[in-house]
Amino acid sequence: MTETTTATTPATTEPESENVKALTRNWAPPIAYTVLGLFALVVFGILADSATATFGLSTRSDAIQLDPLAVPSKLTSIVLAVGCLLAAAYAFWLTGKARKQPLWLPILFGLLFVMSFLVWAVAGAAISLTGLLQGALALAVPFIFGALCGMVGERSGVINIAIDGQLLFGAFLSGVVASLAGNLWLGLIAAPIAGVMVAWLLAVFTIKYFVNQIIVGVVLNVLVYGVTNFLYGSLLAPEQDTWNSPGKFGKLEIPLLSDIPVIGPVLFNQTIIVYVMYVVVALVHVALFHTRWGLRVRAVGEHPEAADTAGIDVNSVRFRNVLIGGAIAGFGGAFFTLAQQGIFNKEMTAGAGFIALAAMIMGRWTPIGAVFAALLIGFADNLQSVLGIIGFPIPSELMAMTPYLLTILAVAGLVGKIRPPAANGVPYIKS
Amino acid sequence: MTDQDKRPDTETRQDGDDSGAVTTTDQKPDAGKPAQDEPSIGQRFLRELTTGSTALTILSVVLALLIGAILIVVSDPDVHAAASYFFSRPGDTFAAMWTSASEAYAAMFSGAIIDFDEYTVGRALRPFADSLTYATPLIAAGLAVALAFRTGLLNIGAQGQLILGAILAGYIGFAIDLPPVVHVVVAMLAGFVGGAIWGGIAGFIKATRGAHEVIVTIMLNYIALFLLAYLLTTDPFQREGEDLPRSPFMLPTAELWRPIEGSRLNLGLVFALLAAVYTWWLLNRSTMGFRFKAVGFNPHAATTAGISVGRSYTTVMFICGGLAGIAGATQVMGTSLHLHGAIAEQLGFDAITVALLGRSSPIGTVLAAILFGALRAGATTMQAQTQTPIDIVLVVQALIVLFIAAPPLVRAVFRIKVRATRPVAPGSGGLA
Structure with a gap:
């Protein structure tokens, strides 16, 4: 299960669940990397025809204009695939030494692999890299909010399957409040409240009544789908002017930063919701890993009995964390209505909460990891529509499967060690 | 449910608590019947009906319908209109509220059970046939979730398993020529196999790599959905001369027989009930089922007793997937008669609620599926007659x-006094 050894790296060991033997080496990740790397080398590189892949680097409105980057597709793909194989070799070396795989390794591998694929797919055509990244970030925003929501809960030991419901209810209430009040900012305030309402139900049922967390999560999703669909059908659709015409936030361009080539317009020409997201990611990261609060939360999630002995009120920490998570996801839900669509639609999250769950797992319950996983998924999602436009041969349905397949590979331990908080999903009943 | 009276597991404990608590408030006259030494199924059923968990179920349903009524009332434009002059004539508001809720639920009843506006018995009962039609896939898929619960697994993947079952059964049904009867059997088996493979993958990954089945099954749901969408763009799965995402119709030999004219009720119900009987037999009369329940109750103890937990996970998920696959097969061969992108509707998720309401017993699952089927059928009529959106059913x-999952809550609402209740800890095997 794990490549961690208590003997060689005492500093990084964490309490292992009992079925995990400390000294087993997990050869699955390096083997998986090698197989994928060889696949990239052969399919994207050696078997491919040589052509030129062109990536546009600036949009017309940019202050600094860069020439489009044209690369020979075959050679570039081969170089990137060799990079993948080098990463695989490094993973082999680490496993041989029984060392822990660093978080950046799968991220680097994923980037190299995706770029190798991208160069191969774009061969003979041209796409705008900036546009591709902008689309990827737009898709990733709800995933990131959702993943942070799940993480805050799960780090304290409460599994949150209702992320999708929280996102959707945030989207719903923000849209309704913004329409009724005629004020987008009030809608933005209502969004986290909506998330907290759903989270409160989750917390009451799981922490107070000890109902199985996954079941409550599933049922709450159904409840939110039901309530929002019902109200959409009976109020929002028939009386759209009153109930469902929130409008949306404009983009705020941050001077100077938005002039940085390629990433500037992607990162710093966004709506207020995305800027808040940057802050929330940083806050959650710092709070979880560099504050006393975070230490307590993690203690509660890993070993509630010990935390209780140390005087931490386990269940109130969990209750509070579930509510905080709800607020984060609810706020993220506002992105759908107040930034993207400008109107609420039935089940408009389209399962984003479940992808967020996947991103959280692939990011190994860390904010930074989750952000990269969410961006990768968003990138793959967006790529599928962009490639459809340039007439790429792989059916979009099959491309759309990739994030889900990757998640299965990840939880099956093929992409490195995945270890949830030890007390995740276990209710704490004080004896 | 019947079997649980004998076996000491978490659910029984919960039921025990309830029966002590709630029976007094809901005594049925039948309860006084003398019990024999070996109670028959009928008597056990009666006893089950009068024990606390049933009373709790009824109270839960009532409470849920009440909250549903509130939702209907507050969103009704007629009520809004009357409320605008509430202070001059408050009676109008209450009258409008009553009309709004009672008309909706009356329409629901007439769409689910008996339509009193019809003159012949056969036509009057047609709504009930519709309810059973909606219940058919819910029974099979609900069993898929319930059986997994009993083994301590949360099968969120009935949706994907159902889709795979529908794909395979549908393909056999429209693409391959077979003699009557044989065709139905082969297609149904294909449905079972399709779902079983999908479920088996999750079980196998759980058994060999320790991955949580909830995550794997959720992801497999999406993969199945996209697989179906993809297949429906390919030639073998499209109607000739069309470029639409829908398959040809089932060949007549593969259609499930519809006994009632004008109703979609079909032989699939019999297959679903057979699946329930099989599940009951598996859980209560077979060694394999005993192993499953042992694993569900306590995997460590089961390991000590020499039961391979991993193999049990794989096998049970294989069977669960198969049951959900049957649900998919009945959908495609009996109800819609062709494959399309939304063949699975929300059945896989409804199945979770069905299994929970049925408390993971085969009989309970069948009854719960019929209740939810009736809600669904009724809501369709309700939407047509009173424009109340069908989604109220989800709520x-x-x-x-x-x-149902939180008995103390319902007791609190109805002010039922209980002797000190101990919260029921959901172990890996307990579900609610």
Whole structure:
């Protein structure tokens, strides 16, 4: 299960669940990397025809204009695939030494692999890299909010399957409040409240009544789908002017930063919701890993009995964390209505909460990891529509499967060690 | 449910608590019947009906319908209109509220059970046939979730398993020529196999790599959905001369027989009930089922007793997937008669609520599926007659399950006094 050894790296060991033997080496990740790397080398590189892949680097409105980057597709793909194989070799070396795989390794591998694929797919055509990244970030925003929501809960030991419901209810209430009040900012305030309402139900049922967390999560999703669909059908659709015409936030361009080539317009020409997201990611990261609060939360999630002995009120920490998570996801839900669509639609999250769950797992319950996983998924999602436009041969349905397949590979331990908080999903009943 | 009276597991404990608590408030006259030494199924059923968990179920349903009524009332434009002059004539508001809720639920009843506006018995009961039609896939898929619960697994993947079952059964049904009867059997088996493979993958990954089945099954749901969408763009799965995402119709030999004219009720119900009987037999009369329940109750103890937990996970998920696959097969061969992108509707998720309401017993699952089938059929009529959106069913369904999962909450609402209750800890095997 794990490549961690208590003997060689005492500093990084964490309490292992009992079925995990400390000294087993997990050869699955390096083997998986090698197989994928060889696949990239052969399919994207050696078997491919040589052509030129062109990536546009600036949009017309940019202050600094860069020439489009044209690369020979075959050679570039081969170089990137060799990079993948080098990463695989490094993973082999680490496993041989029984060392822990660093978080950046799968991220680097994923980037190299995706770029190798991208160069191969774009061969003979041209796409705008900036546009591709902008689309990827737009898709990733709800995933990131959702993943942070799940993480805050799960780090304290409460599994949150209702992320999708929280996102959707945030989207719903923000849209309704913004329409009724005629004020987008009030809608933005209502969004986290909506998330907290759903989270409160989750917390009451799981922490107070000890109902199985996954079941409550599933049922709450159904409840939110039901309530929002019902109200959409009976109020929002028939009386759209009153109930469902929130409008949306404009983009705020941050001077100077938005002039940085390629990433500037992607990162710093966004709506207020995305800027808040940057802050929330940083806050959650710092709070979880560099504050006393975070230490307590993690203690509660890993070993509630010990935390209780140390005087931490386990269940109130969990209750509070579930509510905080709800607020984060609810706020993220506002992105759908107040930034993207400008109107609420039935089940408009389209399962984003479940992808967020996947991103959280692939990011190994860390904010930074989750952000990269969410961006990768968003990138793959967006790529599928962009490639459809340039007439790429792989059916979009099959491309759309990739994030889900990757998640299965990840939880099956093929992409490195995945270890949830030890007390995740276990209710704490004080004896 | 019947079997649980004998076996000491978490659910029984919960039921025990309830029966002590609630029976007094809900005594049925039948309860006084003398019990024989070996109670028959009928008597056990009666006893089950009068024990606390049933009373709790009924109270939960009532409470959920009440909250549903509130939702209907507050969103009704007529009520809004009357409320605008509430202070001059408050009676109008209450009258409008009553009309709004009672008309909606009356329409629901007439769409689910008996339509009193029809003159012949056969036509009057047609709504009930519709309810059973909706219940058919819910029974099979609900069993898929319930059986997994009993083994301590949360099968969120009935949706994907159902889709795979529908794909395979559908393909056999429209593409391959076979003699009558044989065709139905082969297609149904294909449905079972399709779902079983999908479920088996999750079980196998759980058994060999320790991955949580909830995550794997959720992801497999999406993969199945996209697989179906993809297949429906390919030639073998499209109607000739069309470029639409829908398959040809089932060949007549593969269609499930519809006994009632004008109703979609079909032989699939019999297959679903057979699946329930099989599940009951598996859980209560077979060694394999005993192993499953042992694993569900306590995997460590089961390992000590020499039961291979991993193999049990793989096998049970294989069977669960198969049951959900049967649900998919009945959908495609009996109800819609062709494959399309939304063949699975929300059945896989409804199945979770069905299994929870049925407390993971085969009989309970069948009854719960019929209740939810009736809600669904009734809501369709309700939407047509009173323009109340059908989605109210989702709300009611979710609320019922939430209330059932937290007995203390329902007791608090109805002010039922209980002797000190101990919260029931959901172990890996317990579900609610």
